[in-house]
Amino acid sequence: MQDRDLHPVLSVKGLNVRFGRNSLAAVSNVSFDVGRERVGIVGESGSGKSTTGRAIMRLLPPIASVAAERMDLDGVSLLDRTERQMGALRGKDIALIMQDPRYSLNPVLTVGKQIAEAARLHMGLRGSKAKDAARAMLERVRISDPERVMALYPHQVSGGMGQRVMIAMMLLAKPKLVIADEPTSALDVSVRRDVLTLLDELVRENNSGLLLISHDIRMVAAFCERIIVMYSGRIVETLTRLEDAQHPYTRGLMAALPDPHKPVRRLAVLDRAKLDLETNR
Numbered sequence: 001m002q003d004r005d006l007h008p009v010l011s012v013k014g015l016n017v018r019f020g021r022n023s024l025a026a027v028s029n030v031s032f033d034v035g036r037e038r039v040g041i042v043g044e045s046g047s048g049k050s051t052t053g054r055a056i057m058r059l060l061p062p063i064a065s066v067a068a069e070r071m072d073l074d075g076v077s078l079l080d081r082t083e084r085q086m087g088a089l090r091g092k093d094i095a096l097i098m099q100d101p102r103y104s105l106n107p108v109l110t111v112g113k114q115i116a117e118a119a120r121l122h123m124g125l126r127g128s129k130a131k132d133a134a135r136a137m138l139e140r141v142r143i144s145d146p147e148r149v150m151a152l153y154p155h156q157v158s159g160g161m162g163q164r165v166m167i168a169m170m171l172l173a174k175p176k177l178v179i180a181d182e183p184t185s186a187l188d189v190s191v192r193r194d195v196l197t198l199l200d201e202l203v204r205e206n207n208s209g210l211l212l213i214s215h216d217i218r219m220v221a222a223f224c225e226r227i228i229v230m231y232s233g234r235i236v237e238t239l240t241r242l243e244d245a246q247h248p249y250t251r252g253l254m255a256a257l258p259d260p261h262k263p264v265r266r267l268a269v270l271d272r273a274k275l276d277l278e279t280n281r
């Protein structure tokens, strides 16, 4: 066994997040591990998925109080790192891919300059070497004319192309963990699958862990080995197959996103009062 395989890539135990002192917990006692595998977090809007991802990245606003028994990346705690140490880690060891690439990319820098800057920062490459790495990575994300795309500004690229650029930039340094937060929700339905397939391919190639955050339980099930279901800040169940879903909330999520191959007469509605009772809120 190699050294890098000794620990899970990410190990979270007893994570709690609150926004403001008197507010309800946004994340309550959340524990899970991610190995060199694909793990999904699903749940409706407000269930705490993004807050969990951002707590791991240590990217929550100062109003948030974060406490955990453990939050380790490759066996080393993320909790006691300084902001400077976290800054060095982000993009190099942990990458975050967000919903809309147009808001994540720097609008005043060309695509080529941004990827080359990532190569300089995270791989120590300079000048033409950084530019070559940027070009090679754009080719890797199946952009057929990288030279032309490198000269474009973010507003000049389509959503699908922008997300490929984002993936190229974020995966350049082969991070240990990739957190993808609704990476395809802002994209046209026709390109969603291609973008996810590409992300999946690169994560496997780099032997990284992937935490895929989405409200779309079927999409997550198609790409992930494990599915963590969150409701109201808590994990209600973890599945390896959708068919094993026991919790009524998980079934509700499945029914809310109907299977395109099966006709539905009525859309499902969650019975929140009953769910809150069953999840002890």
Ligand SMILES: Nc1ncnc2c1ncn2[C@@H]1O[C@H](COP(=O)(O)OP(=O)(O)OP(=O)(O)O)[C@@H](O)[C@H]1O
Binding pocket: 019, 026, 043, 044, 045, 046, 047, 048, 049, 050, 051, 052, 061, 063, 215
């Ligand atoms: N910056 C913030 N200030 C105050 N409350 C916040 C903040 N960010 C999130 N919350 C609250 O934390 C809870 C969880 O939100 P979170 O965004 O993590 O849910 P989510 O499952 O990712 O939903 P979505 O899919 O809509 O992003 C919600 O009640 C939300 O209102």
